[in-house]
Amino acid sequence: MKHIILTLLMIFAPMPLVAGAVAVEPAYYCAKISSGDQITSKGQKLQDAGAILQQDRANYHRFNLRDFGDQLDPIFADPAVRAQIPRLLAASQTPGSVLREIEKGTPDICVDVSGKAMTVTLAAPAAERPVAGADSYPFEGRWSCEVAEFTFTSSTYNNGSENLPIREIQEGSDGSYTLMFDDDYMITLSGFTGSAMGWFSHSSQDNFLCQKL
Incomplete structure (x- = not known):
């Protein structure tokens, strides 16, 4: 009887949450990926696009190392959320060509974080980006x-x-x-x-x- 009860408890016990299923708050920002984003704070070379994007946000929020074109985001000041960047990127449909450009080049990018994924697209240089809004804003x-x-x-x-x-x-x-x-x-x-x-x-x-x- 005891074995039957234990078996039933195992069957109906709630499943643990999978870390990869955790969603984060939505966010959108653009950034310049520079050579400083492609190394760790200890000077080690980063090879993976997810790690480079994570370092870019660490440079922005933690180390105050900001490239021209880096924009503020509302969520990655929290190191725990920042640590999810590689997983969020892996869950997205970001093209391999964009990932390779992040790993090998110094592109301007825009990042769309939505739910459980983080999609990256190549962007125009910051100086060429259009300014949001028209000639005037309703808050002026x-x-x-x-x-x-x-x-x-x-x-x-x-x-x-x-x-x-x-x-x-x-x-x-x-x-x-x-x-x-x-x-x-x-x-x-x-x-x-x-x-x-x-x-x-x-x-x-x-x-x-x-x-x-």
Whole structure:
């Protein structure tokens, strides 16, 4: 009887999660793969595209070694998530020609992380990439945002006490805009009605309703 019970427990016991099945938050960024991304922090040569992409993000977030064309991403500052890059790349349909270019060359790339895969495509050099958005953005102007008056242009953000240069603007599929600044600081502006918008800080998690002035 005891053997029967043990057998049943083994059959119906929950299966452990497979590490390769873990999904990560979606993200999109572009980067320049340089010779500095193709070696470890100890100077060892990297041969695998996944390891090179992981080193590129480590250089960006951990070592502050950033090439012209490197963009901020919202997820790989976490070393545990960064460690999943080789697995995410292996699960994608990235062409072998792109992988070889990462391993042997110094290409400009764009990376799309979605669910359980990370797809890489070759991109135009940073100086030739089109800037997202049109001549003006819906967030430009002066806004009363509950705690202070914020002012936005296409290239700067004034938080009521200082001007911050906008390093990058990413437009979301929902019409939101994520503004990226130095030191990995970023805010997302969304819900535009013409006279109001939402303001969200990724670092503090503060969320304000802003009224156009």
